[in-house]
Amino acid sequence: MTERAFWVRSAGHGEVEPVHVSQHAADEVLVRTLFSGVSRGTETLVFRGEVPESQYDAMQAPYQEGSFPAPVKYGYLNVGLVEEGPITLKGRTVFCLYPHQTRYVVPATAVTVVPDDVPAGRAILAGTVETALNAVWDAAPMVGDRIAVVGAGMVGASVAKVLAGFPATEVQLVDSDPAKAAIAEALGVPFATPDEAVDGCDLVIHASATEAGLVRSLELLADDGEVIELSWYGERRVTLPLGEWFHSRRLSIRASQVGAVAQARRGRRSYADRMAIALRLLADPGFEALITREFPFDELPSVMTGLATGELPGLCIRISYDGR
Numbered sequence: 001m002t003e004r005a006f007w008v009r010s011a012g013h014g015e016v017e018p019v020h021v022s023q024h025a026a027d028e029v030l031v032r033t034l035f036s037g038v039s040r041g042t043e044t045l046v047f048r049g050e051v052p053e054s055q056y057d058a059m060q061a062p063y064q065e066g067s068f069p070a071p072v073k074y075g076y077l078n079v080g081l082v083e084e085g086p087i088t089l090k091g092r093t094v095f096c097l098y099p100h101q102t103r104y105v106v107p108a109t110a111v112t113v114v115p116d117d118v119p120a121g122r123a124i125l126a127g128t129v130e131t132a133l134n135a136v137w138d139a140a141p142m143v144g145d146r147i148a149v150v151g152a153g154m155v156g157a158s159v160a161k162v163l164a165g166f167p168a169t170e171v172q173l174v175d176s177d178p179a180k181a182a183i184a185e186a187l188g189v190p191f192a193t194p195d196e197a198v199d200g201c202d203l204v205i206h207a208s209a210t211e212a213g214l215v216r217s218l219e220l221l222a223d224d225g226e227v228i229e230l231s232w233y234g235e236r237r238v239t240l241p242l243g244e245w246f247h248s249r250r251l252s253i254r255a256s257q258v259g260a261v262a263q264a265r266r267g268r269r270s271y272a273d274r275m276a277i278a279l280r281l282l283a284d285p286g287f288e289a290l291i292t293r294e295f296p297f298d299e300l301p302s303v304m305t306g307l308a309t310g311e312l313p314g315l316c317i318r319i320s321y322d323g324r
Contacts, residue, residue: 011049029085151208186289
């Protein structure tokens with residue numbers, strides 16, 4: 001059958017184009033997309049053609065077609081309805097790490113059933129919450145910790161929401177944009193600008209993808225504190241004050257990336273386990289605050305242009321497919 005998919009044709013230019021979808025096999029599912037989400041940070045880097053050549057393999061999405069820098073079919077926040085497949089999945093709403101496409105065929109093992117108490121439109125956040133969950137596993141917070149999350153984008157806000165459930169912890173969501181205070185309030189997390197943020201933190205999760213944000217993250221730490229770095233900088237380099245108080249205060253910076261299950265859980269949790277937990281977390285309606293706009297699928301090329309140029313504000317952009 002012929003369906004339609006979004007492709008990045010060249011840096012800063014995308015199109016919705018016809019694609020051929022093959023007949024599914026017995027161990028595959030045919031999924032009709034209901035919603036997809038735009039991962040603002042990563043997908044705009046891809047759209048602008050800014051993926052470093054050294055990271056072409058690491059940045060490849062599970063069902064990407066084409067290659068960097070372009071043409072490439074890229075994306076990984078897809079929720080759909082299983083139209084054909086094993087009886088245990090047929091008719092179920094599922095999440096899949098698939099690009100923006102009207103229908104697609106994947107192995108049955110590639111989809112995760114969305115719990116009944118999670119709306120399909122909210123389930124597009126599963127990939128982002130999975131990243132947040134992995135970061136929390138990497139950070140390994142303790143009861144009573146003082147924690148700052150710097151950067152109130154999709155990932156940072158998700159991390160703050162997950163951490164807010166830890167007993168006796170003090171969590172603050174830090175961002176240079178005062179308007180993000182409304183998102184923090186909806187998530188039930190205190191908000192601060194970088195100048196207002198309270199220091200003496202045991203842990204800081206950095207997700208602003210800015211040099212200033214990472215420097216401020218180090219400043220917020222108590223002695224022997226640790227920054228968990230979630231930001232993806234693409235080809236940009238950052239400069240840090242490692243010659244000042246970094247050594248005398250015995251600070252640490254450690255990377256977290258969703259491509260591998262966090263080391264602390266790697267022997268006991270699979271990728272499927274991690275995704276299932278992320279979807280269970282999305283039963284909390286507070287996560288709705290992360291979805292700020294919705295557009296029909298046909299408008300995705302202009303949506304991506306607006307995101308890449310900064311003209312379109314907001315966190316997660318939801319794409320709907322019913323009206324195409």
